[in-house]
Structures are given as C-alpha cells and as structure tokens.
Amino acid sequence: MPKDKKIEILLWDKHRTERELLKEMLTTIGCNVTAVRDEHECLRKFRDRKYNLVIFDQGLPDLDVRGFVDDLGEIDELTPVAMMATLDVEFYEQKYGDSNIDFLIVKPFELVQLRNLVEEAMRLCQRLKGMG
Amino acid sequence: MTDDSGTHGDRRQKKDRRSGRDRRSERDRRSSTDRRGNEDRREGWGKIEDQRLQGALTTAATVAHLFSQPLTIIIGHVDLLLSTIEDSVTRNKLEIIKGQLQLLSMTLQDLRSLREYETIDFDGLTLLDISLRRTRKMD
Numbered sequence: 001m002p003k004d005k006k007i008e009i010l011l012w013d014k015h016r017t018e019r020e021l022l023k024e025m026l027t028t029i030g031c032n033v034t035a036v037r038d039e040h041e042c043l044r045k046f047r048d049r050k051y052n053l054v055i056f057d058q059g060l061p062d063l064d065v066r067g068f069v070d071d072l073g074e075i076d077e078l079t080p081v082a083m084m085a086t087l088d089v090e091f092y093e094q095k096y097g098d099s100n101i102d103f104l105i106v107k108p109f110e111l112v113q114l115r116n117l118v119e120e121a122m123r124l125c126q127r128l129k130g131m132g
Numbered sequence: 133m134t135d136d137s138g139t140h141g142d143r144r145q146k147k148d149r150r151s152g153r154d155r156r157s158e159r160d161r162r163s164s165t166d167r168r169g170n171e172d173r174r175e176g177w178g179k180i181e182d183q184r185l186q187g188a189l190t191t192a193a194t195v196a197h198l199f200s201q202p203l204t205i206i207i208g209h210v211d212l213l214l215s216t217i218e219d220s221v222t223r224n225k226l227e228i229i230k231g232q233l234q235l236l237s238m239t240l241q242d243l244r245s246l247r248e249y250e251t252i253d254f255d256g257l258t259l260l261d262i263s264l265r266r267t268r269k270m271d
Contacts, residue, residue: 021208088196088244109207110208
C-alpha cells in the first residue's frame, strides 16, 4: 500500500454492523473510507469527489445491480467497482459478466482478501488512468 | 355370504389378491395408484431426481447466502483482534477460532459449488454429500 497518499474508498453497505466492521478493516489496511447506508447517498458522494474504489454489497433482494453500476459508470467509468457477493462466482459471471463490475469478493472473506482486493483495484485504477 | 377368507363377495383367488391382478380385466389394479403424469412415466424417475437436486441447490444457496454475512462479521473481528492483541494465550485462542471459521467458510464454498445430488450414509441417516468425505480425511 502506498504510504504517501491514502487510498480513497467509497463503501455502500446497508447493514450497520457489517458497514462499521468493513470501514475498520479498510482503515487498518491504510484506506480512507467513506461509508454510506443507501444507494442515493452513495451516488451523491460519488459525484462529489474522486475515489480509488467503490465497494458495494449485493445482498439486497430488490437491488437493481446493473442499474446501480451503470449509474456509477455514467459519473466516472474509470473508478474500479467491487461487489460483495454471497453466491457462486459462476452465477455472477453469467449474470453480470458484461457489466461494469470489476471485482467480486465473496463472503465470508478475511482481512488478507480485502487487502488483496484493494491492491488489485489500485493496480487497475493506475492502468485505466494511464490509458485515459 | 361369507367365503373362505371371511370377506363378503370377493371371489378372487388368494394369489390374485397378492398379485393385485383384477380377475376380470386381467389388469394390474395397482396401476391406478400411480399418480405420476404421462410425461413423468415417459421419463421414469429422472424428473424426481432433478427435483431433489433443485431442492438441494435451493437449500444450499439459501444457507450460503444467510450464513455469509454473520461469518464475515465474526471473521473480520477475529482478524482485527489478531492484528492488535499481543498476548500469546489470547492470540492462540483466536487462531483456533479462526481455523474453525475457515472450515465453516470451506463448507459454505462446497455448498455454493454443489452441482450433483449425491447422498452419503451417516450412521444410518442419509445426508447430502457435500464435504463429509473430505472432513473425515482431514480428521
């Protein structure tokens, strides 16, 4: 993780206990976390400033995943997006393989997996910005 | 009127009753107890196996989905404690807890990866064969 500059993460998780835990885990890794509880707040924060990674929880039955990710892409398509998931990876690849979701992190995950996600997202972020 | 068998009016031979064969039509009367539709009969029992698999897959996905969040929270807090606590006794206990949580995570992954309906006999009880063989080997 770069020591000179904090990695900016936008985290959307409706469940308070999980949101607070993930914020603490990401802070431990060395990230600066903006944690929000609903979709509109997430999109508003995303419009307001630049982030290095957006992490959101898919665990809402009525969430229009594709619509949400498209909204993020319209604001800034160069910011990597990660979705926290609970089912088989194959299911998500079939359903959202062609969407703007860059990473899947399947629950339950450990601190080391969260760190790997952030590191991979930073590499992708740099690559995308280098291309842009 | 009572016949040899003590029943009224039933003139079938004992062997007919055992076989379930109708004396007049020579048809097997038990055929009418088959409630499967024509389509099911054509496919044999395959469709029921498919239904069992569907039931198992639905249950597996539900369990994986419902258990994922609480496990994430428990594992996350254990990891955070391990990153701060220096006391070796407490760390050792946390490592044991984490090891068991990792086993649970592997079981959830097995449930997610379920593709076939396979059962296993577990002391006379039929269980879904997810990771039981692997668990036995590990023990």
